Amino acid sequence: MEIDYKNIKVIGFDADDTLWVNETYFREAEVAFGNLLSEYETLNKIDQELYKKEIDNLPLYGYGVKAFILSMVESGLEQSNYNISTKSIEAILNIGKDMLNKPVELLDGVEDVLKILSKKYRLILATKGDLLDQERKLEKSGLTKYFHHIEVLSDKQEVNYCKLLNHLDIKPSEFLMIGNSLKSDVLPLVNIKAHAIHVPFHTTWAHEQVTEKETNGKAYKTISSIKEVVKLIN
Amino acid sequence: MEIDYKNIKVIGFDADDTLWVNETYFREAEVAFGNLLSEYETLNKIDQELYKKEIDNLPLYGYGVKAFILSMVESGLEQSNYNISTKSIEAILNIGKDMLNKPVELLDGVEDVLKILSKKYRLILATKGDLLDQERKLEKSGLTKYFHHIEVLSDKQEVNYCKLLNHLDIKPSEFLMIGNSLKSDVLPLVNIKAHAIHVPFHTTWAHEQVTEKETNGKAYKTISSIKEVVKLIN
Numbered sequence: 001m002e003i004d005y006k007n008i009k010v011i012g013f014d015a016d017d018t019l020w021v022n023e024t025y026f027r028e029a030e031v032a033f034g035n036l037l038s039e040y041e042t043l044n045k046i047d048q049e050l051y052k053k054e055i056d057n058l059p060l061y062g063y064g065v066k067a068f069i070l071s072m073v074e075s076g077l078e079q080s081n082y083n084i085s086t087k088s089i090e091a092i093l094n095i096g097k098d099m100l101n102k103p104v105e106l107l108d109g110v111e112d113v114l115k116i117l118s119k120k121y122r123l124i125l126a127t128k129g130d131l132l133d134q135e136r137k138l139e140k141s142g143l144t145k146y147f148h149h150i151e152v153l154s155d156k157q158e159v160n161y162c163k164l165l166n167h168l169d170i171k172p173s174e175f176l177m178i179g180n181s182l183k184s185d186v187l188p189l190v191n192i193k194a195h196a197i198h199v200p201f202h203t204t205w206a207h208e209q210v211t212e213k214e215t216n217g218k219a220y221k222t223i224s225s226i227k228e229v230v231k232l233i234n
Numbered sequence: 235m236e237i238d239y240k241n242i243k244v245i246g247f248d249a250d251d252t253l254w255v256n257e258t259y260f261r262e263a264e265v266a267f268g269n270l271l272s273e274y275e276t277l278n279k280i281d282q283e284l285y286k287k288e289i290d291n292l293p294l295y296g297y298g299v300k301a302f303i304l305s306m307v308e309s310g311l312e313q314s315n316y317n318i319s320t321k322s323i324e325a326i327l328n329i330g331k332d333m334l335n336k337p338v339e340l341l342d343g344v345e346d347v348l349k350i351l352s353k354k355y356r357l358i359l360a361t362k363g364d365l366l367d368q369e370r371k372l373e374k375s376g377l378t379k380y381f382h383h384i385e386v387l388s389d390k391q392e393v394n395y396c397k398l399l400n401h402l403d404i405k406p407s408e409f410l411m412i413g414n415s416l417k418s419d420v421l422p423l424v425n426i427k428a429h430a431i432h433v434p435f436h437t438t439w440a441h442e443q444v445t446e447k448e449t450n451g452k453a454y455k456t457i458s459s460i461k462e463v464v465k466l467i468n
Contacts, residue, residue: 060331060334060335061300061334061366062364062365062366062367066295066300066301066304067300069304070300070303070304070327070330073307073323073327074324074327077320077323077324080320082319082320082321082324083320084320085316086311086314086316086317086318086320086323087316089307089311089320089323090308090311090316093304093307093308096304097294100294100295101294130296130364131296131365131386131387131388132295132296132388133296135388148401149397149400149401152365152386153365154365154366154369155366163383166383167382167383
């Protein structure tokens with residue numbers, strides 16, 4: 001289907017797994033967490049219970065690494081029936097600290113794309129992680145100069161994007177979002193008549209997965225590399 | 235000293251302890267934490283060590299309740315020499331969850347002031363807490379309608395306010411910040427030639443305290459109640 005991008009003024013980029021590697025570090029952390037609890041449960045069960053705990057805590061803690069650490073501690077207590085050692089609790093805290101201290105690994109082509117697009121559009125980083133963590137990653141990435149500012153959204157549902165557009169003082173047709181998550185970066189935008197381009201990452205968190213029914217007939221493009229954005233809209 | 239407020243276009247309000255009670259809940263949480271550890275140390279020492287842990291973790295975790303919970307867990311492990319029970323670790327997590335679920339207690343006069351000022355100025359909420367937590371408090375407070383949007387700052391230093399003004403596309407002389415913390419809501423603004431009004435709260439976190447030398451000769455007003463703002467600038 002033909003999509004008309006000519007009114008776009010502001011482009012929002014998702015950060016994690018769109019500009020740089022992130023989900024991979026969560027998967028590694030889950031493996032480390034599983035090893036700490038391996039005397040109590042199968043790795044599969046440990047994973048499932050941690051995921052349930054994260055989802056239960058989402059309304060209270062929101063997204064980001066700090067929320068993830070707190071859910072690991074709580075899940076570790078419960079899954080071990082409170083037999084987990086205090087040294088293992090400390091190890092969980094350290095898994096989280098290691099995640100926050102990870103180097104930033106840019107995805108292929110990101111900087112070239114930002115360099116080109118920033119000449120013609122106002123670029124913003126639109127993320128639902130922790131602000132401090134995202135600022136730190138942006139700083140480490142060397143990409144700060146391409147972005148007008150960072151927008152942290154407590155969630156990426158239609159209502160959050162409506163607030164964002166209101167705050168940016170632009171119409172939906174003037175906004176394009178680019179990201180790896182159909183659920184968070186694409187479908188809510190299409191539903192409010194804004195633009196979205198989907199750039200899949202090889203790993204997707206279960207919470208971000210959507211059914212084919214949800215994507216059926218929706219007006220967005222999927223591209224295999226962020227480098228293709230330039231051909232579509234520049 | 236006479237201060238000229240006539241160019242102001244946007245007013246930033248700090249949230250915690252400016253619009254609603256907050257520090258009181260941290261003090262209560264510290265008491266509950268102290269009770270959990272009272273077999274290992276004096277309450278005074280427990281408090282001091284927790285504070286040190288919070289400051290050590292600030293660069294990594296930033297501000298807000300989730301950071302505070304993580305620091306309590308870590309400090310509890312260390313202060314008990316890893317003898318703390320797993321049930322007490324769970325109790326620490328619950329202290330944090332209780333904080334996040336607290337009702338919002340508005341400070342006297344807040345709504346009247348916002349109602350009046352929102353007719354003439356663009357009001358924003360400028361906070362360094364967790365976005366989700368602050369959105370939830372704003373929602374519970376019933377004050378959402380007076381604010382254009384929420385700005386979360388990872389810290390409230392001059393550089394963060396400069397970024398904010400750039401993002402709002404206004405000059406320093408067009409911005410007024412109102413808040414309870416001299417360190418976070420007043421001095422950095424005055425130093426970048428923006429306006430600030432100080433409304434003290436009865437309790438101030440040690441990290442937010444400043445010396446008389448830092449405030450000497452600085453161009454800001456201190457008022458005893460937020461209600462007095464209207465007389466100054468409306």
